[in-house]
Amino acid sequence: MKGKVVFIGGGPGDPELLTIKASKVLKNADVIIYAGSLVNRDVLGCAKAEADIYNSASMNLDEIVELMRRETEKGRVVARVHTGDPSIYGAIGEQIERLKKMEIPFEIIPGVSSLFATAAALEAELTLPEVSQTVIITRPEGRTPKPSSEAISKLAEHNATMCIFLGVHMIKEVAEDLKTHYPPKTPVAVVQKASWPDEKVVKGTLENIASRVKESGIEKTAIIVVGNVLGTSHITPSKLYDSGFTHEYRKGTD
Structure with missing residues (x-):
């Protein structure tokens, strides 16, 4: 058997x-x-x-x-x-x-997924109302090929939250590709070994993240997160818990 x-x-x-x-x-x-x-x-x-x-x-x-x-x-x-x-x-x-x-x-x-452990390490919600409601999961092309339509420079057109696996060793090139459509001041974070005892977090913008990652010594086992969800100073509350919003389980005040 x-x-x-x-x-x-x-x-x-x-x-x-x-x-x-x-x-x-x-x-x-x-x-x-x-x-x-x-x-x-x-x-x-x-x-x-x-x-x-x-x-x-x-x-x-x-x-x-x-x-x-x-x-x-x-x-x-x-x-x-x-x-x-x-x-x-x-x-x-x-x-x-x-x-x-x-x-x-x-x-x-x-x-x-290490992606969600990364978000937890950053104390971040990846889908903030009016900031980004889309998460793009991708990787840069290396020895494993990818369709040309999925190039990071093309995915960057959406300006959504982007989570990049397997790319920290080429962070400089990744940042340049992202800057094709994201503003240079867009916040970026790199988290190495999320949830491990020796977890490491590096934050910056597309302008300086490459140098900061190099200084940190991170070369692998890390995820890159880019998007305005990391840098917004005010969060628009969701409709789900809005006192005036009526849904199946609750009658709103409006």
């Missing part, structure tokens, strides 16, 4: 941000494969002592999938742990494609 593979969102780093459902799977998994270059090893603290644990940082796709096949054929449960939420830059699509072809059962447990 085949076992199954469970893809787990390991959260941004703080073990307490692991979901209850993911924790239950980790406690009972026979095999754990975790992305060791990004996942905090402490997240695996709830694993049973006899579980076989593999760090996928040194493995390629073929090796990972073969391990899944071999272990599930034995009827074992394999927990595949990705950082944050696996649906965002988690590289699960290629693994799922292989599992489907081999008819290996799998499920996905969502996790807390």
Whole structure:
């Protein structure tokens, strides 16, 4: 009888941000494969002592999938742990494609994205009324290509809140691309290892963020957030809690 593979969102780093459902799977998994270059090893603290644990940082796709096949054929449960939420830059699509072809059962447990841990670190709401109601999640082009229509300089046309993964090592180029449409004084923040004990936050504007990040020593494992939601001095209250606003659950005063 085949076992199954469970893809787990390991959260941004703080073990307490692991979901209850993911924790239950980790406690009972026979095999754990975790992305060791990004996942905090402490997240695996709830694993049973006899579980076989593999760090996928040194493995390629073929090796990972073969391990899944071999272990599930034995009827074992394999927990595949990705950082944050696996649906965002988690590289699960290629693994799922292989599992489907081999008819290996799998499920996905969502996790807390590092994006939301970043917003928490900045004490920010990413969707403020009358400032920005759109969040763009993207990354700069590197060794992984992206459609030309999704170039950061083109996405910047919207002037929405933009959250950029995997780009802090080229922060100078990213800032220049953003300045194609965002004003130079637009606030920017960079958060490294959000929710970890050694979390680091750097704030600035598109004019100076590159130099400030360089001075901080941040070179990887960070998210760039740009937009006026970070710098507004007055927040327009939402309609949801406006005393004069009537909705399904409350009669307003107006």
